[in-house]
Structure formats: structure tokens, C-alpha cells
Amino acid sequence: MSSIEGRHPDRNLINMPMKQNLVKEKHDASLHLISRDFETCIDVCQKALHVLSSTVDLQQASDHQEEMEEFIVIIVQAYAELDRWQEVLPCITQHYSGIENVSPNVLKVCLLLHAKVQEFSTCSALYNIWTSSREGREVNDSDLEMLLDIYVTQTLLQAGKSSQITEVVQSSQLSQDTKERLIATYSELVRETQLAEETASTTALPDLAHPQNIVDRVVAKGLRALRMMLMWIWSVRPRLSTRTLYSLGGLATLLIIATQGFDTSNRTLEILGNLMEHFIRSKR
Known part of the structure; x- marks a missing residue:
């Protein structure tokens, strides 16, 4: 019996037949994505996600979350290719019961997608909901810094809200040393961005x-x-x-x-x- 099974005797890891089936479905979904058969890719992912999210006794299994993440990443890419990005959040919240329950990697994909289509207000809402739900809970610092960096560079800077960067960094759960380092880095980035914009506007004159x-x-x-x-x-x-x-x-x-x-x-x-x-x- 594995160590995880020993700690949770009432919850089993994904059993071998199911595991093999999920591996096959993930492989099929990836092939459909590569061959640009996006509709079939979405169908395969939806079926796999339904199995994973409806199996209550698997919710705390470590490999359960990994499987969920991988299918979510694939299905988000398929939705993006079809320009159906509006369907991403409903799909994710359906299987995670709210954005506050998603993993850092899933939130990363959501932020990048909505920033790409310039839905900056949605990015802000997603980031604030997720970070607020993590207050008082242990979160990996590297994950926090990764998400903060994506939010700052892909949302705040792109939306012209550089004035909010310091406040956002200070409100994070990162250490004070890390906050000061990031504030210095982003301040320099803001100056470089403004200089580049001024140069571009000058050279763009008729x-x-x-x-x-x-x-x-x-x-x-x-x-x-x-x-x-x-x-x-x-x-x-x-x-x-x-x-x-x-x-x-x-x-x-x-x-x-x-x-x-x-x-x-x-x-x-x-x-x-x-x-x-x-x-x-x-x-x-």
C-alpha cells in the first residue's frame, strides 16, 4: 500500500483501469489538438473531466489534481483556437466548483487567455478572487510570484494601470524582501515601457x-x-x-x-x- 493510501484509507488513488483510460484519453485529446480537430478534443476532455470531478472519493488524491490540470490546459487551448474563450470559465468553474479552488497552473492559463483577448477586468477579478481565497493558507511562494508576475506584466501594464502595481505587490503574501525586489523590477519595467511608448509616438509622427x-x-x-x-x-x-x-x-x-x-x-x-x-x- 502506498504512503498516500496509508494516510487516507477511505480514499483510493485513481485505480489502474481508470488511470489507463485517462492516459489514453489524454493522448487522444492531444492528438486531436495537434491535428486541429478542436471539437473532438473538447468532447474527449469534457468526458474525462466529468469522470474526475464526479468521483467524490478522488478529490484529495494527488494524481487526481494533476489529471484535472492536464485536461483543463488542453481544453483551454482548444477553446482558444476556436475563438470560444467565453466558454472557458464556465467549464472550469463547473469542474472546480469555483475559481478559488483551481490550481495555480489553471489560474495561469486563465489569466494568459483573458489577457490575450484584452479582457483585463476579468483578469483582475480572477486574480483577486483566487488570492483572497488563499489568505491564511499555505501557498508556494514560487506559484504566488509566478501569478503576480503574469498579472502585473500581462494585465496591469497592458491595461495602462501601472500606478496599481506597487499596491498589488504589497498586498501579496510574499515576503517583504521579495516585495521590495519586485517593486524595484517593475518600476524599472514601467520606465522602460514609457520610454519606448514615447519614442514610438515621436517616430510615428507624419x-x-x-x-x-x-x-x-x-x-x-x-x-x-x-x-x-x-x-x-x-x-x-x-x-x-x-x-x-x-x-x-x-x-x-x-x-x-x-x-x-x-x-x-x-x-x-x-x-x-x-x-x-x-x-x-x-x-x-
């Missing part, structure tokens, strides 16, 4: 926001118009002297210098050069 860019565009349009005019004159007066063409080109050059100074853009010079080269070749 070209016309800079006066010199306005001049560049006006001059370029003017040169294109001049080229069209010269082409028209050449078609009407094919014997027009090269001197006249150079005079018009010089006029365009003066226009560039007057509006931009001698530090003209490469694009503008290229347009002017192509313009004169075209008519010199045409004259020949």
Missing part, C-alpha cells in the same frame, strides 16, 4: 510634422511640374534652343537654393539631374 519635410515635398512637386512643362514646350517647339532649357533649369536651381539653401536633399538633386539629362539627350 513627415509633414517637420518644416523641412514640407519644403522637400513642395520642391519635388515643383520640379515634376517643371519637367512636364519642359516636355510640353519641347513637343510644341522642337527647335527651342538649349540655352532656353538651361535657363529654365537654372531657374529651378535658384528655386531650390531659395527655399532650402545650398544643403539640398539628394532626392531633389536627383530629380533636377534627371530632368536636364533627359532634355540634353533629346536635343541631340
Whole structure:
């Protein structure tokens, strides 16, 4: 008899036939998920979860919780692929009798899913319900820190609620040293995020926001118009002297210098050069 059976003689671990059946169903569900047969995957998981959640004498068995977790993770992925994320919480609460009873790994999946679809208020509700239910109860610090990190980085920061981070960290059940370390880490992360946003907003400004860019565009349009005019004159007066063409080109050059100074853009010079080269070749 195993040590767990010895401590709980009235509760058995999952018996071998059931265990083998669950292993097979988990394997089948994973294959359906990989092959993108999501509906069948959900059906297989639902049946297995129903067996696990309805077997009262298995509720405290250690391998019972592990089996529940694995099927929940698979079924959540299937719902997400079908864009039926609204069905995830009803499914979980049905088998766990409330979000406060789920394991840290199951809550992790829920937080990540709802953050991905930007249901930040739901993430906050899930995290607060679960952490409140853990007050006065022993919880692994690594699990607490993992969930806190997901909530801060995927919910509070993404929702623009960085001002709440310190309060959330301080209200956790982590040690004071850990809280101070996390607050320092998140403060730096907030600064980096704000700097990145400011940089992105600056570089995202349209070209016309800079006066010199306005001049560049006006001059370029003017040169294109001049080229069209010269082409028209050449078609009407094919014997027009090269001197006249150079005079018009010089006029365009003066226009560039007057509006931009001698530090003209490469694009503008290229347009002017192509313009004169075209008519010199045409004259020949």
C-alpha cells in the first residue's frame, strides 16, 4: 500500500483501469489538438473531466489534481483556437466548483487567455478572487510570484494601470524582501515601457510634422511640374534652343537654393539631374 493510501484509507488513488483510460484519453485529446480537430478534443476532455470531478472519493488524491490540470490546459487551448474563450470559465468553474479552488497552473492559463483577448477586468477579478481565497493558507511562494508576475506584466501594464502595481505587490503574501525586489523590477519595467511608448509616438509622427519635410515635398512637386512643362514646350517647339532649357533649369536651381539653401536633399538633386539629362539627350 502506498504512503498516500496509508494516510487516507477511505480514499483510493485513481485505480489502474481508470488511470489507463485517462492516459489514453489524454493522448487522444492531444492528438486531436495537434491535428486541429478542436471539437473532438473538447468532447474527449469534457468526458474525462466529468469522470474526475464526479468521483467524490478522488478529490484529495494527488494524481487526481494533476489529471484535472492536464485536461483543463488542453481544453483551454482548444477553446482558444476556436475563438470560444467565453466558454472557458464556465467549464472550469463547473469542474472546480469555483475559481478559488483551481490550481495555480489553471489560474495561469486563465489569466494568459483573458489577457490575450484584452479582457483585463476579468483578469483582475480572477486574480483577486483566487488570492483572497488563499489568505491564511499555505501557498508556494514560487506559484504566488509566478501569478503576480503574469498579472502585473500581462494585465496591469497592458491595461495602462501601472500606478496599481506597487499596491498589488504589497498586498501579496510574499515576503517583504521579495516585495521590495519586485517593486524595484517593475518600476524599472514601467520606465522602460514609457520610454519606448514615447519614442514610438515621436517616430510615428507624419513627415509633414517637420518644416523641412514640407519644403522637400513642395520642391519635388515643383520640379515634376517643371519637367512636364519642359516636355510640353519641347513637343510644341522642337527647335527651342538649349540655352532656353538651361535657363529654365537654372531657374529651378535658384528655386531650390531659395527655399532650402545650398544643403539640398539628394532626392531633389536627383530629380533636377534627371530632368536636364533627359532634355540634353533629346536635343541631340
